[in-house]
Amino acid sequence: MVPLLLLLVVMRRIKDLDIDELREIVERVKALRSEGHSYGGIVRMISDEYNVRLSKATVIRWSKGTHSPFNRIKAISMEPSSELSYIIGVYLGDGSIHMKDNGRYVVKLKVIDREFAEAFANALDKLGIKATMGFERDSTRVDRFYVEGSNKALFRLLSGSRERLLSLAGEYPVEFLKGFFDSEGFPTISAGKTFAVQVAAVNSDLVVLEFVGKLLGVLGIGSKISKLYSKGHRVVIRGEEYSSNVDMFILWISRFEDVMRFAREIGFTAWRKEAKLRRAIELKLHYPNRKAVRLWHEEYEKGSRGYVPRANLFKPTLNSQREGAAGGSWPSPGGVWYGKDTREKEG
Known part of the structure; x- marks a missing residue:
């Protein structure tokens, strides 16, 4: 007798999606509703097509236009730019990314040089990401300046395809190299x-x-x-x-x-x-x-x-x-x- 194998599929949540995929799913929900599908049916269809878990209430709000999932997402350009190339260079060195428990997608840098920290903060600001800069004292290591910004699109880019990351960085080689050698x-x-x-x-x-x-x-x-x-x-x-x-x-x-x-x-x-x-x-x-x-x-x-x-x-x-x-x-x-x-x- 062949043993029964159960395949556990982990459903994705809205916060697991990048902006482009989220936009595609929102448009798909609206299209399905316009075709006459029920809200419950749309939930099942989105689950099958995208492996994404949506609540019936979410589908209702998206269909009626009473709520947009983009209200809390700061849209920034991921097109090649000098600021983006510098940020990528820094990230491939001293920079880091992590997702906090509150759902914030954080890009962070900790360094001993104020000028470096300021340059990274300025690059984030020019990209449209509000940066917080401060100074922390640590008895276990050298005191450092820190810079922190939060943006889902940038987080997804930095954590995504290395090939795409380097391709973008190479559009502005001097700025990328500056960020990398600064790090x-x-x-x-x-x-x-x-x-x-x-x-x-x-x-x-x-x-x-x-x-x-x-x-x-x-x-x-x-x-x-x-x-x-x-x-x-x-x-x-x-x-x-x-x-x-x-x-x-x-x-x-x-x-x-x-x-x-x-x-x-x-x-x-x-x-x-x-x-x-x-x-x-x-x-x-x-x-x-x-x-x-x-x-x-x-x-x-x-x-x-x-x-x-x-x-x-x-x-x-x-x-x-x-x-x-x-x-x-x-x-x-x-x-x-x-x-x-x-x-x-x-x-």
């Missing part, structure tokens, strides 16, 4: 016997890194990808040792000409990264190795996660620091950076 990228400086400037980005998704490398190539920026470490590798984060649950890859921009092009075309939103990169480029451009190394060590000291500015250096105000940032002119070899004059004394 995952950093300048790396070697100041030993020689002085070298590179840019790197770390991510566990090799497909994403390969896409990033492809877009960099379109902009004339060369890069290479290698495995940083394998799953199971022991890593130390904020003094605690963990075992990595994924393979990790790193993308390098190593040729100095490529690094300079990256700084001109893309750069970093966070001022601490941008200032470090531009100061290193200035030294590399205008001084021999030995002097570049000496000047660098006068201004930066080696920390646990790379070079950081020395605490005793005078720093100008934020507005002053922003002059000459991405899109502006390069500092001259005689310029003052972090209040330190690098010019040769006359005589």
Whole structure:
């Protein structure tokens, strides 16, 4: 005797639908009612056709036009745009999405740099999503700025097809790369016997890194990808040792000409990264190795996660620091950076 197999089909709810599918079902309900079907019959037909559970009361309200399911859904454009590409770049790095118990579809970012948080909030605002920004203190880790926005359409896009996501992002490559490198990228400086400037980005998704490398190539920026470490590798984060649950890859921009092009075309939103990169480029451009190394060590000291500015250096105000940032002119070899004059004394 063949055992009886019961197939349990989990019915979807209205909140499980994306906007396009919801709109299609609403129109289908109205069409069925206009054909003379009963409300109960429409409930069964929608269940069979779309695997969606509707109540009879919902069908009545939709048919009579007394209620629209779109009243609580903020409609935004999912067409290619600079803001959407930047948001996708951030999401594929530090960004996250989750659905709260109250039905809110949340897109969130937590970072240590105010400028980065503000840029992400501005991108959400320009897309039509109200963003909330704040600062949280956490005794277990570094204090961070957070940005949070809620929109079902954006949530569905980010959690959906990776192919569609990358296709949209690629329409505005500079903005996508800006968002990705704001999240995952950093300048790396070697100041030993020689002085070298590179840019790197770390991510566990090799497909994403390969896409990033492809877009960099379109902009004339060369890069290479290698495995940083394998799953199971022991890593130390904020003094605690963990075992990595994924393979990790790193993308390098190593040729100095490529690094300079990256700084001109893309750069970093966070001022601490941008200032470090531009100061290193200035030294590399205008001084021999030995002097570049000496000047660098006068201004930066080696920390646990790379070079950081020395605490005793005078720093100008934020507005002053922003002059000459991405899109502006390069500092001259005689310029003052972090209040330190690098010019040769006359005589």
